[in-house]
Amino acid sequence: MSVGRETRLSAWIERFAAHFAEEGIPLIGGRILGYLLVCQPTERTAAELSQELEASSGSISTNLKFLVNAGLVTKRTRRGRQAAQYRINEKRWVDLIQRKLDALVSVRELTEAGMRLMSGDPERAMRLRAVDDLYTWLATELPAVWERRPASSR
Amino acid sequence: MSVGRETRLSAWIERFAAHFAEEGIPLIGGRILGYLLVCQPTERTAAELSQELEASSGSISTNLKFLVNAGLVTKRTRRGRQAAQYRINEKRWVDLIQRKLDALVSVRELTEAGMRLMSGDPERAMRLRAVDDLYTWLATELPAVWERRPASSR
DNA sequence: TCGTGCCTTCAGTGCCGACCGAAGTGTCGG
DNA sequence: CCGACACTTCGGTCGGCACTGAAGGCACGA
Incomplete structure (x- = not known):
């Protein structure tokens, strides 16, 4: 029985996060980066990230703030009660x-x-x-x- | 009243160690590196390092082992009861x-x-x-x- | 003005690594 | 064989960081 693409992607995200964890980026921050690099569609809300990565809302919030501040993630707010959407800003990887x-x-x-x-x-x-x-x-x-x-x- | 060269050198060693601490090298390890780069004479025993850097013998031992293993410091043993001498191996900095x-x-x-x-x-x-x-x-x-x-x- | 959902903040918890210092090991001279 | 000295090892402590989850704040719709 073969392993699905999404399963292999989660494994890849984990390796990705592990690498950057060695460089001082929190695990959850690295997971967010990896996930936002490959997820479809490209934008996610904080709540979705929390569920998908099995991390608390607090951790997601803290790490998103860090990543947005570093320019690696872009926050897009929407009017009304709608949750903000986050997406990778790969241009800033340089x-x-x-x-x-x-x-x-x-x-x-x-x-x-x-x-x-x-x-x-x-x-x-x-x-x-x-x-x-x-x-x-x-x-x-x-x-x-x-x-x-x-x-x-x- | 002016500050002596050795005093300014200790301050420099501390800055040096602090920089590498951010890159994951233990503080004491960084201090050893900085000290061995500038001390006169160039070789020191573990006991001397312990006193000079105000670190426990255990920490000096652990960090010296780490640095010798990384090739950055060379251990020179001497016969008899004489303590081993350690010196920087700057060639391995590459x-x-x-x-x-x-x-x-x-x-x-x-x-x-x-x-x-x-x-x-x-x-x-x-x-x-x-x-x-x-x-x-x-x-x-x-x-x-x-x-x-x-x-x-x- | 009130309720509702989303997000952030923050106190609390657990974990990990650096450090200390004492005990242990080995080696040598006497 | 014993004492002395240098070094290593190891249990214990401490501080700091990541993470959690609940409480609080904010923005909007009704």
């Missing part, structure tokens, strides 16, 4: 990656500050310089690469 | 960065798997494809950049 790269490159500011404290003692600075050189290289290369990213992602 | 980049690129495997589950429904796959395209681009560009890294870091 921001997520950019933050990652920025965090990496920003170490250079630390190593530079350390190097300044070491000025006048090149012998002692040797170890830090090796690390500083690495981040300096990263800080010059990565932004250049980033600028060449395909137009479709802007 | 590995740390590579793991970071790998983690970023590895998301592509997830998005690819998701795309496969979506095959036959291009309409529904549109959102995921935007994200998949991004990671596919990253997965082709970043390794190429990495290969061009300066010889001094190999």
Whole structure:
């Protein structure tokens, strides 16, 4: 007996969420992202997400707020008593990656500050310089690469 | 009255450790790294680290084991009753960065798997494809950049 | 103005990881 | 064989974060 597509999709969502959980995004937040990337139709209310992902309304609310704030999810309100609809904002995924790269490159500011404290003692600075050189290289290369990213992602 | 270099260095070590704490490295582990990058002489025993960083012997032991295992710190044993000496292994710092980049690129495997589950429904796959395209681009560009890294870091 | 549904807020709970320090292990010199 | 020292291991504690669910607030229709 074969496994249905939706079942395999839930498993995929779980793996997806697990990956981002390792990067500090709450499990439920990751599930929301994964779900909104593949659900049909593309928009869901908070109540639907709560039921579909088996999470409390509070958790859904908190995580949606976080994701909307990060720009990854868009909230669409409707007049009347109708619940707001949420959908993925995949255009903003670049921001997520950019933050990652920025965090990496920003170490250079630390190593530079350390190097300044070491000025006048090149012998002692040797170890830090090796690390500083690495981040300096990263800080010059990565932004250049980033600028060449395909137009479709802007 | 001016602040001594060693005092400013402790403050720097603390900032250094704080940064890597955000990336999941325990505070004490980060302090050890920062300290071993700038201390003079370059080698320290576990007992010295414990005193200098005001951390318990247990924490120092656990974190040193972790760092030695990661290749970032080298343990040098000495015969007799003499304590082992630890020093930074700055050559291996590239590995740390590579793991970071790998983690970023590895998301592509997830998005690819998701795309496969979506095959036959291009309409529904549109959102995921935007994200998949991004990671596919990253997965082709970043390794190429990495290969061009300066010889001094190999 | 009242009722109704949706959402957010918040106090409470549980869990996990970092840290401590004492006990244990191993190794060496005497 | 014993004492001494360095290091590791491990039970216990603490703090912080994710999550829950109920209570509260808000917006609308009647």
